Amino acid sequence: MQVITLIHEEDGVFGVSFPDFPGCTTVAGSLDEAVAKAAQVLAFHADGMHADGIELPHARTLSELQADKEFRADAPARWSWRCPYAPPGRAVRVNMTFDESLLERVDNAAKRAGETRSGFFAAAAQKRLHNEFTR
Template structure:
């Protein structure tokens, strides 16, 4: 089973791509290309979740796209930026 975390894509002219996960504070990925940023974001998310599990911490709650966009802070942050879903196999993303 797949679990999908949404990430906000950041890209300013002349800069690298950045993806940040609103539901996983401090977890992000970056890259010179969009594909590289997605790969790095997926790797960072996997590492974040694995580390949390090793420390006995529950994984962050995953909000649906609709719930994320209903949050005024997220809606403002993502106003002119796309959101992408980053999926992990459930065995790589411990259950809630």
């Protein structure tokens, strides 16, 4: 799936927004960095919506967006492009190997937090992915 993305440049700073995902934005110091961060911020935003039980919006085509007066008013000063997007999916089982003492510490921390081992690892992965694109 692809989501239409708007990129706006002002004074050497590039802002990225997603018309179908209000509030989902990022900024970067170069066009290349903005494009690289766009897919990550969109995935993080959609994962958060999914976790909060918010229905994900329908990703409109460029033709559908051009029929939207608000989009047309905002789009002329911006570039638009299609950002790859994979909506949150179902949980899948994986087989991974960990140091025994690390796994014991994870299990203890998960138990204290009232989580499962899988939930703990998923939260840690989400945090790491979030930190990667907010540097």
